[in-house]
Amino acid sequence: MTSKSTAFPSPGPLSLFGARLRRADGPRRARRRLPTRRDWPSWSIVAFQIGFLVALIALWEIGARVGFIDPFFWSSPSAIWSTGVVYFTEGNAFVDIAHTFRSTLLGFFIGTTAGGLLGLSFWWSSNYARIVQPYIICLESLPKLALAPLIILVFGMGLASKVAIATALTLVVSTLTAFAGVQAVDKDQEKLFYSLGASRWQVFTKLVAPFCVPWLISILRVNIGLALTGSIVGEFVASQFGLGRTILYAGQTYEIALVWVAVFVLSALSMVMYVAVSWLESVLRKGARN
């Protein structure tokens, strides 16, 4: 090898290149290219995603049949499928979906709206904001789901209690977000408004409220998830209908396939609502600019 004869003790087959890079006097300059990024075509990404899912389901089914997965605890895709068909054709799938959907949506709207208004109201008086703030922080740190049994007692087994829990979860987050928005309003901007002779109401409607709109929009996607969680937990504690109730009931009667069906329906519902809220968000963002 020629590397033996060079003055540089760099071993290996790359030494020739290494030697060429070095200057007799002066430091070595690293020759490095910008890392290139290779994007696979979209179809191959989708193919991988589907392939992974199919493999997972196949493994589950085979495992359940061969016996290295206990079908009593984990069920099997085929059993889940047939249970699902029964649940949708003969069971009360649509009633459950309607109940969960309704309480989630109601909780989402009430919590977000009331929380947003409450947060914005803090702009009106710093004294009032200072008095209320510790309570809000307390409510924030309180695990609100722990109150679920109490809420059920107060609001009963029906819709109201689910809505109340979903509202409790979304309200505090919305309040804090709107309040953070209020505090971020540029003081110079307020000064400009007042120098133009604005009333407090004008400052509120033309500056503070529009300024906070993007802050509230950003909370929508978080809130839809929280509202759903609230509804499900409410149904866990006490209810006659709803996906949460079905999951709990099926678990207690060891109908594991039905648990899975309800969980899958729940995730589908959650995804639909998430997409809808994302769409709402983009519409509002466009609207907020006009």
Place this chain on the structure above:
Amino acid sequence: MAVRPKLVLDNVSMVFETKGSTFTALAPVHLEVPAGKFISLIGPSGCGKSTIFNIVAGLQPPTTGKVLIDGEDATGFIGQVGYMLQKDLLLPWRTVLDNVCLGMEIRGTPMAEARDRAAPLLRKYGLGGFESLYPASLSGGMRQRAALLRTLLVDMDVVLLDEPFGALDAQTKAQMQEWLLQLFNDFGRTVVFVTHDVEEAVFLSDDIYVMASRPGRVIEQLPIDLPRPRDRSIVSSPRFVAMKKYCLDLLHMEAPAAPVAA
């Protein structure tokens, strides 16, 4: 009988008291601005320029003294003057046209009427074609133009401009100064201008008030008797250079002994 001045600061002072110690932000200042004049306040930071503006705009009550506009007591009243702060403070969710209309809207002009009044002025003063854009897509100079038009369109006789061109590059700044002089001629308002830039002050003003800090006070009133309308070439005339030097000397005299740069 002398013409009644447009704006008078009658022995206005501002003292802050914090736990036993007092801080004089502004020693009593007496200042009279005749109608239709352009005056500048120059001075080091902390000389009370912004305090004067806040007091005149009614955003801060003075410790002593009164602000008179047309001889009437305007102390502590907001909306009596047009006030442009250093930042353009355009609302990002409003178009340029609607931003310019903000002042009129706040004063109760119906939005459609405000737009009708503002649109031709936008075209006349270099914002034509930008009306329906949002501020984010405008350059710094254009944003300042919009902010200044917003201030002028509220129809206040007295306009306060707090370093409006401070953040602009030299070339844009020169353009904006000439643009401002054009507006000043067309609108005939009484302007109080704050700047750090002595050349800018001499170029634009009828009177310069040189201020000093600790405590903030006016140390000299300097009339600038250069003919109007002024052309950019005036900055190299001996008279201009002499006045600029005089101002700089006054400011330097007041500045604490600055260490010589190495």
